[in-house]
Amino acid sequence: MQTEAHPLVNKFQLKEDLNPVFPMGVPWVRYFGTYKDLNINIIWPGKDTILGVDSVGTISASLVTYASSLALQPDLIINAGTAGGFKIFAYLSTKIMRQTFELCLMQCFDMYSTLMFSCFQAKGASIADIFLASDVAFHDRRIPIPVFDLYGVGLRQAFPTPNLVKTLNLKVGKLSTGDSLDTSPKDEASIVSNDATIKDMEGAAVAYVADLLKVPAIYVKAVIDIVDGDKPTGVEFLQNLLAVTAALDQAVTEVVDFINGRCLSEL
Numbered sequence: 001m002q003t004e005a006h007p008l009v010n011k012f013q014l015k016e017d018l019n020p021v022f023p024m025g026v027p028w029v030r031y032f033g034t035y036k037d038l039n040i041n042i043i044w045p046g047k048d049t050i051l052g053v054d055s056v057g058t059i060s061a062s063l064v065t066y067a068s069s070l071a072l073q074p075d076l077i078i079n080a081g082t083a084g085g086f087k088i089f090a091y092l093s094t095k096i097m098r099q100t101f102e103l104c105l106m107q108c109f110d111m112y113s114t115l116m117f118s119c120f121q122a123k124g125a126s127i128a129d130i131f132l133a134s135d136v137a138f139h140d141r142r143i144p145i146p147v148f149d150l151y152g153v154g155l156r157q158a159f160p161t162p163n164l165v166k167t168l169n170l171k172v173g174k175l176s177t178g179d180s181l182d183t184s185p186k187d188e189a190s191i192v193s194n195d196a197t198i199k200d201m202e203g204a205a206v207a208y209v210a211d212l213l214k215v216p217a218i219y220v221k222a223v224i225d226i227v228d229g230d231k232p233t234g235v236e237f238l239q240n241l242l243a244v245t246a247a248l249d250q251a252v253t254e255v256v257d258f259i260n261g262r263c264l265s266e267l
């Protein structure tokens, strides 16, 4: 989104490409420049040409990743953005089931701790946490036919960056991607099956293209809403947008500073 991209454009003192490398008429915007020893391009998918809102989601993400990778031949893609996070994620598949379960727990307190371990998994995401995704997959491409099911999930690993994770003390978790901000019960079941801690609307689409074009990719995600929390996602998202964007920009700057002067195998 524009709110996520612009502070970084300013931070790295990038300029807008006024003769874009992209086809005429697309809303995609490229900012470019040199920061320390790096050539940096920030590609923002721009505003929807009809509705004028940010072009979020997997279609724009895959198109801009494809076009900019072909045009710019990057050594590394950093997919940076906000994400929903899970604090505790239940193996019970829906929120209603969890709430019913919690009520039952209050009535049979003795069994509480045992059941907690067998039914819940602490995911530990909090607002403004920064995650580096280890794996990315889709949660809304359900194709219940053998092998197509795996194609739909589209599990891919991020480029491994153990030194970056250790040095910046980043959280690591699996990222699940879908084209909706909310989480339907079926999405939720797929997210559990993906074992994801964070949820976004772009990562797995970027991963698909990066894999196709053999470009290493990493995913830096700042938690802006708690998916298994009490607040409506849209409300929480807008409430936290400015503060979490600032945390994301700080983290991306630290990631870029770490990358500067290192080769890929040192990350």
Ligand code: ADE
Pocket: 082, 083, 084, 085, 180, 181, 182, 199, 200, 201, 224, 225, 227, 233, 237
């Ligand atoms: N981006 C930020 N929060 C999100 C959420 N809850 N789901 C999908 N994408 C998001």
